[in-house]
Amino acid sequence: MAAQPLTVNAAELLRRPGTQKSYTLEVALADLDIVDDPRFAPDARVEVQLDLESLSTGIVVDGEVRVPWHGTCRRCLEPTGGVSVSEVHELYQRTLTDPDAFEIVGDQLDLLPIARELVLLDAPSTPLCRPDCAGLCPTCGANLNDKDNEGACDCTAAPADPRWSALDSLKSVLDPDDRPGR
Ligand SMILES: [Zn+2]
Numbered sequence: 658m659a660a661q662p663l664t665v666n667a668a669e670l671l672r673r674p675g676t677q678k679s680y681t682l683e684v685a686l687a688d689l690d691i692v693d694d695p696r697f698a699p700d701a702r703v704e705v706q707l708d709l710e711s712l713s714t715g716i717v718v719d720g721e722v723r724v725p726w727h728g729t730c731r732r733c734l735e736p737t738g739g740v741s742v743s744e745v746h747e748l749y750q751r752t753l754t755d756p757d758a759f760e761i762v763g764d765q766l767d768l769l770p771i772a773r774e775l776v777l778l779d780a781p782s783t784p785l786c787r788p789d790c791a792g793l794c795p796t797c798g799a800n801l802n803d804k805d806n807e808g809a810c811d812c813t814a815a816p817a818d819p820r821w822s823a824l825d826s827l828k829s830v831l832d833p834d835d836r837p838g839r
């Protein structure tokens with residue numbers, strides 16, 4: 658079995674309820690068994706920052722998982738990217754009494770399944786370059802975010818061809834969130 662890069666020894670925490678410990682760990686995507694995912698650079702690093710606190714019920718794990726991602730804006734088709742930040746709130750127990758808790762095996766907390774799930778779940782697969790991205794002009798295909806730039810597109814001033822208006826309203830019914838691509 659491969660070495661587990663996100664395993665924390667909790668023996669001391671388990672011995673003394675009320676103890677707190679903080680960890681900042683960094684792993685490669687491959688360590689989370691994430692390969693060939695187009696949202697991430699192959700060499701992207703995942704940062705895991707965790708605060709552990711032992712209670713009588715188990716060990717509470719709070720923290721964040723961060724990973725840089727990149728993609729293509731679903732409206733304007735420009736490259737975009739950022740850092741996906743996921744919140745961690747989990748309970749680990751030696752003897753499972755909480756149905757949502759993870760099991761502590763041999764005093765070890767295996768944080769890898771959580772980190773992997775959060776990275777896969779929270780990194781956007783159909784991102785926007787910004788929340789109010791204007792998308793592309795349905796007539797000429799120009800990027801409408803560049804509208805203030807000289808000569809990007811002057812279609813919006815011209816009245817739409819009436820022959821297409823029926824199709825346009827149909828499109829907005831079918832696809833209310835997105836402007837037609839081109
Ligand atoms: Zn955009």
Ligand SMILES: [Zn+2]
Pocket residue numbers: 794795796797798799810811812813
């Ligand atoms: Zn245009």
